Amino acid sequence: MKSLTIFTPTFNRAHLLPRLYNSLKNQTNQNLVWMIVNDGSTDHTDEVVQSFLEENVLEIQYIKQENAGMHGAHNTAYKNCKTELNTCIDDDDLMPENAVELILNKWNSLQQIQEKVSGIVALDAHFGGELIGTKFNEDFTTLEDFYLKGGKGDKKLIFRTEVMKQYPEYPIFEGEKYVGLGYKYLLADQDYKLATLNEVVCWVDYQPEGSSNNMWRQYYKNPKGFAFIRKEQMKISKSNKRILMDAAHYVAHSFKSKNWNFLAESPKKIITTLAIPFGFVLYLYTLYQNKKQGGFYQR
Known part of the structure; x- marks a missing residue:
């Protein structure tokens, strides 16, 4: 069984998926599953994903659902994830070629204490290489402590799947399509710390129409x-x-x-x-x- 699920919620972003696919194909460590959660897309996402499946290069798990918003797609991902670790890489982002290798090397280094942490928190950067926010000053932290102590910027979270499944799903409110993803992260903060990784594992490309x-x-x-x-x-x-x-x-x-x-x-x-x-x-x-x-x- 693979060790890491990289899940990607997507909605009408078929044109962006190939560049993420290429970044995953080029990973130096292929111990991964790419889970694509099609959140009610009406564009040609099906055809694009089918072309990936036909190449048969990556292990891909493709799930389609009615549009439920980002948090609804996360609910689906956690429900269907079977690997020890998982992380969300958005459809407009990329992973450096050594990202999976960095994540799994860090995880293996924690072998004696893996059950005591919720996972790993690593760095994001812009496509140009500029770091988003600040690095970590401690080997272990919670998200709340990191930001309370002056930490800044979006970070990449790699969670133990078992941890995410032990907390309630994001609630679905009729007529709404957004609940802050920080809800489950906040709950995990109360029971565990995250191991820090001062390495960039995700390049972020904020889209003009995106939530941010x-x-x-x-x-x-x-x-x-x-x-x-x-x-x-x-x-x-x-x-x-x-x-x-x-x-x-x-x-x-x-x-x-x-x-x-x-x-x-x-x-x-x-x-x-x-x-x-x-x-x-x-x-x-x-x-x-x-x-x-x-x-x-x-x-």
């Missing part, structure tokens, strides 16, 4: 999903400053979803009460930013 460049639009379209993750973060966060920020966002998303019971449902009622003025301003700002980002087609 349209977050205000996402806030507007998915208020229940965002209120959910903010509420969960309030329950767990160690930082009062972070709890206040989450509370303000929770209030803003609750206004947008017309959930007038938000105060009763809040796990931090006093802080949420204090955050109401900030949340209302944030709600108005979300409406303003949504107009500026109009026309975004949601995944």
